Amino acid sequence: GESVGLHLPTLSVQEGDNSIINCAYSNSASDYFIWYKQESGKGPQFIIDIRSNMDKRQGQRVTVLLNKTVKHLSLQIAATQPGDSAVYFCAELPPYDYKLSFGAGTTVTVRA
Amino acid sequence: KAGVTQTPRYLIKTRGQQVTLSCSPISGHRSVSWYQQTPGQGLQFLFEYFSETQRNKGNFPGRFSGRQFSNSRSEMNVSTLELGDSALYLCASSWGTLLNTEAFFGQGTRLTVV
Numbered sequence: 001g002e003s004v005g006l007h008l009p010t011l012s013v014q015e016g017d018n019s020i021i022n023c024a025y026s027n028s029a030s031d032y033f034i035w036y037k038q039e040s041g042k043g044p045q046f047i048i049d050i051r052s053n054m055d056k057r058q059g060q061r062v063t064v065l066l067n068k069t070v071k072h073l074s075l076q077i078a079a080t081q082p083g084d085s086a087v088y089f090c091a092e093l094p095p096y097d098y099k100l101s102f103g104a105g106t107t108v109t110v111r112a
Numbered sequence: 113k114a115g116v117t118q119t120p121r122y123l124i125k126t127r128g129q130q131v132t133l134s135c136s137p138i139s140g141h142r143s144v145s146w147y148q149q150t151p152g153q154g155l156q157f158l159f160e161y162f163s164e165t166q167r168n169k170g171n172f173p174g175r176f177s178g179r180q181f182s183n184s185r186s187e188m189n190v191s192t193l194e195l196g197d198s199a200l201y202l203c204a205s206s207w208g209t210l211l212n213t214e215a216f217f218g219q220g221t222r223l224t225v226v
Contacts, residue, residue, distance in 0.1 A: 034215070043116075043202050043217035044155075089155065098168040099145065100204075100215065102155035 010107045013084075019077040021106050023090035028071060030092035034100065035064060035075045038087045047075070047088075077108075085110045114138065116205050116218035124224045130191040133221045137184050137205030144186040145215065146178060149200040158201075161186055190223075198225045 013019045025033070031052040036044035048059045050066050050073075057064050063076040073090050087107050091100040117136040125131050137144050146158040157170040161180035178188040184205075190197055200222050206215040 036217075041219075043118075043219045044204075046214050046216060049214065091155075098143075098160045098162070099157040099170065100147075101157070102147075104154050 008106055009104065010109070012109045012111060013080045014111050015080060015082060017080055019075075019080045019084070019108060021075045021077075021088050021090075021108065023073040023075075023103050025071050025073060025090070025092045025103075027092060027094050027101070028068075029094045030101075031095050032093040033064070033066060033073050034091045034093075035062075035073075036089045036091065036102075037084075038089065038105070040086075044089060080108075080110050082110050082112065084108060116203055116216050118201075118203050118218035118221050120221060121219065122222045122224075124226060125193050126226055127193055127195060129193050130189060131193060131223060132187055132189045133201055133203075133223070135186045135188075135203030135205075135218060137186070137203075138207075138216055141205035141207050141216075142184050143206045143208065143215075144180055144184065145204045145206075146186070146188050147202045147204065148172075149202055149220070150198075155202070158188065193225045195225050198223060 034049045035047040037047050038044045048062050048064050050057045050064045061078045065074045087105045089102050089105045091102045093100050119134045143162045145160040148156045159169045159178050160167050164180045175191045180186040200220045202217050202220045204215040204217045206213050
């Protein structure tokens with residue numbers, strides 16, 4: 001199918017540590033991937049994206065890694081802060097499909 | 113620059129009724145997508161519109177329909193509401209023709225069917 005799955009439904013992280021959120025995708029034709037953050041009561045917020053011609057992309061405190069060989073995507077958050085507590089979704093987009101397929105989401109809780 | 117605006121934010125309807133939700137995309141964005149979010153099923157794709165044309169539709173019954181206007185604003189309609197239609201309905205807009213540009217989401221409409 002076209003589902004995108006996250007390895008862990010929950011992740012607890014100590015404030016200041018780095019977080020790694022993993023995602024496995026199933027459609028080898030997908031060429032665009034996005035990570036979203038969703039806080040309670042809000043819509044998903046774009047964090048970072050990566051295209052299939054790249055292996056790594058860095059943003060502010062976040063890095064996305066793409067391993068096309070094993071169809072794996074990860075989001076690394078550096079120096080995790082309380083404001084990073086949210087549900088994180090990865091999404092994939094096959095070419096010319098016009099729809100994003102989302103994983104189930106990982107709930108990140110930051111411990112003070 | 114205003115974000116994606118969805119109205120209303122909250123809605124309570126009775127089984128059997130119909131409902132219309134509205135989405136105003138970011139200015140200049142021509143692609144609008146709709147998603148249903150529930151605790152059990154996560155984010156499920158409903159449909160996507162570009163320049164008033166539906167380009168893709170998810171696996172939802174015919175009770176779910178949508179349209180897009182010439183100003184890119186979009187509406188979705190659910191007829192003969194069922195309890196299982198209770199969900200957060202999210203709209204996303206993007207600039208690119210192939211959706212492979214940043215897609216921005218609205219706050220969603222929380223629909224409760226009683």
